[in-house]
Amino acid sequence: xxxxxxxxxxxxxxxxxxxxxxxxxxxxxxxxxxxxxxxxxxxxxxxxxxxxxxxxxxxxxxxxxxxxxxxxxxxxxxxxxxxxxxxxxxxxxxxxxxxxxxxxxxxxxxxxxxxxxxxxxxxxxxxxxxxxxxxxxxxxxxxxxxxxxxxxxxxxxxxxxxxxxxxxxxxxxxxxxxxxxxxxxxxxxxxxxxxxxxxxxxxxxxxxxxxxxxxxxxxxxxxxx
Amino acid sequence: xxxxxxxxxxxxxxxxxxxxxxxxxxxxxxxxxxxxxxxxxxxxxxxxxxxxxxxxxxxxxxxxxxxxxxxxxxxxxxxxxxxxxxxxxxxxxxxxxxxxxxxxxxxxxxxxxxxx
Numbered sequence: 578x579x580x581x582x583x584x585x586x587x588x589x590x591x592x593x594x595x596x597x598x599x600x601x602x603x604x605x606x607x608x609x610x611x612x613x614x615x616x617x618x619x620x621x622x623x624x625x626x627x628x629x630x631x632x633x634x635x636x637x638x639x640x641x642x643x644x645x646x647x648x649x650x651x652x653x654x655x656x657x658x659x660x661x662x663x664x665x666x667x668x669x670x671x672x673x674x675x676x677x678x679x680x681x682x683x684x685x686x687x688x689x690x691x692x693x694x695x696x697x698x699x700x701x702x703x704x705x706x707x708x709x710x711x712x713x714x715x716x717x718x719x720x721x722x723x724x725x726x727x728x729x730x731x732x733x734x735x736x737x738x739x740x741x742x743x744x745x746x747x748x749x750x751x752x753x754x755x756x757x758x759x760x761x762x763x764x765x766x767x768x769x770x771x772x773x774x775x776x777x778x779x780x781x782x783x784x785x786x787x788x789x790x791x792x793x794x795x796x797x798x799x800x801x802x
Numbered sequence: 803x804x805x806x807x808x809x810x811x812x813x814x815x816x817x818x819x820x821x822x823x824x825x826x827x828x829x830x831x832x833x834x835x836x837x838x839x840x841x842x843x844x845x846x847x848x849x850x851x852x853x854x855x856x857x858x859x860x861x862x863x864x865x866x867x868x869x870x871x872x873x874x875x876x877x878x879x880x881x882x883x884x885x886x887x888x889x890x891x892x893x894x895x896x897x898x899x900x901x902x903x904x905x906x907x908x909x910x911x912x913x914x915x916x917x918x
Contacts, residue, residue, distance in 0.1 A: 584823045584915040590811050590833070591910060672804050703840050704804040707910075732871075732887045733838040736904055765892050765900050768876070 594708060597676035601683065601711025608688040611794040612696060614674075614712030616734060619700035621720040622744040624652045625777035626786075627695050631661055633787045638692035638794060643682045645674045645699050652697060662686065673704035676711045683711075693794050702727065706734035714739045714793055721748040725755050728762035735763050740771040742786060747776040805841055809849035815912050816859050825917030828854075828862040832916075836869045836909040862915075871907030875899050 589595060605612055617623050631640055641662040644653040653663040664682045666674060679696060686694065696712055698705040717738040719727050722745060728735045735741065741763050743756065756774055763770050771789055775782030812831065820828050831850075835841060847864050854860050870883045875894035882895040893900045 579826065579918045581829060582823070582825070582917055584819050584825070584917055586815065586819050586912045586914055588815055588912050589910055590808060590815070590835075590912060593811060593814075671807065675807065707804065707808070707839065707841075729888050729890055733840070733908070736838065736908065761900065762890065765902060766887075766904060768901060768903065 591708065594676045597680060598709035598711040601676060601680055602713060604683075604688075605711070605713060606797070606800070608691075609798045609800075610688050610691050610694060611714075611797045612679075612683075612694040612710075612712045613790070614696045614698055614705075614710045614715045615718060616698045616702070616705040616715065616738070617700065617718035617742075618702055618720075618723055621700070621718045621723060622777050623697050623700065623718055624655060626718055626742060626744060627656060627697060628659065629777050629780070629783060630695065630787065630790065631656070631659055633783065634693065634791065634794075635659075635661070637791065639690060640693045640695070641686050641691050643679065643686075643694060643696045645678070645697060662691075668699055672699055672701055673708050674698050674710050675708045679710045679712070692798065702731040702734050706731075706737055713797055716740045716742060718742040718744055719759070720745040721752050721754045724753075725759045725762070728759065728766060732766055735766045735770070738767070738770065740773060740786075740789060743772070743774040744777055746774045746782060747779050805845040806849050808841065809846050810853060812846070812864075812912060813850060813853045813859065816854075816862070816915060817857060820858055820915060820917055823915075823917060825858060825915070827918045828859040829916040829918060830863045830865050831859075832913040833864060833866045834869055834909045834911045834913050835866055836907040837871045838907040839910065867913070869906050869909045872905050873902040874905045876901040876903060881905065 615623050642656045643664045645666040653665045657663045664685050666678050666682050715738045760772050773786040843866050872883045874881045877899045878897045880896035
């Protein structure tokens with residue numbers, strides 16, 4: 578029997594994806610297009626937040642949306658109805674968007690004529706956390722009816738995002754949801770996280786979210802990120 | 803849930819290095835995966851078996867080392883491991899501060915291969 582040898586590798590499992598994601602960020606930075614990756618559970622309000630964000634920022638920035646869905650076009654139809662350019666990625670059973678998928682989606686957009694791309698990731702809190710999409714910033718949206726224990730149950734995604742939106746705060750009196758507790762639970766995992774409690778339905782709290790985004794997009798375009 | 807694409811990435815890396823090292827057969831693959839990852843060991847192995855069928859990695863065993871979640875205190879610099887985040891009592895084991903920084907638990911690496 579031949580002797581057993583050890584081959585040292587020490588290579589990141591998703592290094593190919595990571596490399597491609599870096600390439601995408603470089604391209605976005607050359608073109609001065611800010612891409613936001615929006616992640617959250619089904620029903621947390623990802624599409625509603627996108628629609629609201631468009632209505633606030635469409636006069637300031639040229640916006641496009643990349644919609645990832647396992648197998649439907651419902652969300653992209655809503656965005657397209659606002660007259661916003663939309664690219665649909667059907668992940669075909671895949672539970673998250675990877676860099677190869679977002680690269681393909683970006684190829685079909687006229688980057689030179691855009692300032693801001695919102696990528697709506699597939700709805701769940703587990704898989705999108707493990708894969709870099711090439712976005713400049715990452716946001717998680719969590720909604721009040723989901724409960725305030727989500728950072729405890731799905732910690733990884735909270736360690737990786739730049740901001741956390743708490744949607745449906747108009748539900749607060751009907752739910753056992755402690756805003757301060759969520760803030761603390763997320764902060765302990767990620768001290769840099771920005772926190773935006775809001776309601777897409779009543780528009781309460783939206784200004785802070787829009788101000789943050791506006792600031793991020795404009796400093797990125799000035800090359801300060 | 804998303805083990806297939808990740809296993810594919812592992813499989814491709816294993817084959818590349820095994821061929822480069824002129825291996826005839828891969829016996830085991832040592833992985834280092836942070837405890838924050840939700841990857842299921844059983845599914846990684848099943849998908850690996852499926853992908854590697856008929857190749858030199860056919861039958862290789864995935865040995866997964868789960869790296870514990872660890873934090874460092876921003877105040878007293880104490881490092882400490884956390885075994886469950888569900889308990890909601892995450893604070894520095896030395897000074898009690900809740901201002902801490904995650905230092906491990908997100909690892910995602912192929913460490914080495916045992917080959918013949």
